[in-house]
Amino acid sequence: MYEDMDPTDLALLRAAQDGIPIVPHPFRELGERLGLDEGTVISRLRALRESGVVRRFAATIGHRALGIVANAMIVWRVEGDIERIGGIMASFEEVTHCYQRATCEEWPYNLYTVVHSRSREECEKIASRISEATGVKEYRVLFSEREYKKTSARI
Structure with missing residues (x-):
């Protein structure tokens, strides 16, 4: 199902689906887990959002x-x-x-x-x-x- 997807984007989505850390630079921290710099994480997530793969980023409230x-x-x-x-x-x-x-x-x-x-x-x-x-x-x-x-x- 996900075979056609870029492996880096897929790894990024899998890492992000468990939540973005509440820290001053959450995308930097997310990138460090994947060996990516902060700018790359942001640009890839932006492209995924613009393409419709990611619909939105949202907080979940209990x-x-x-x-x-x-x-x-x-x-x-x-x-x-x-x-x-x-x-x-x-x-x-x-x-x-x-x-x-x-x-x-x-x-x-x-x-x-x-x-x-x-x-x-x-x-x-x-x-x-x-x-x-x-x-x-x-x-x-x-x-x-x-x-x-x-x-x-x-x-």
Whole structure:
């Protein structure tokens, strides 16, 4: 799968996926592990980002430590302009994921949003606000009961 990728870029991505160190020169430190100078690391990561291999650099926040303990997937039955409605749903700051999915006879929901909040009640209120904003009245709020695994994509 990764055979066509430059071996140095692949090694750089593998090293970076475990996190960038919080130090004054994180790319220098990352480069030292790989035998690269800081400028080379930065230019290669920039090129990977510009080519679309790397979509973004982001910090991961421990949401549970901040009191964000309620997670809900809200499934919506959208009829009509799903692109427009999906855009409205995705614009809510509480929505972290918004996906269109195929339906089946037993499960008519075709748009999925994920929200995180401090309580189940807040998640329900967010769902109600989204419903009001979009006019979509048929939805279900599904709460996480237990987390078994949470990781980012790995190469």
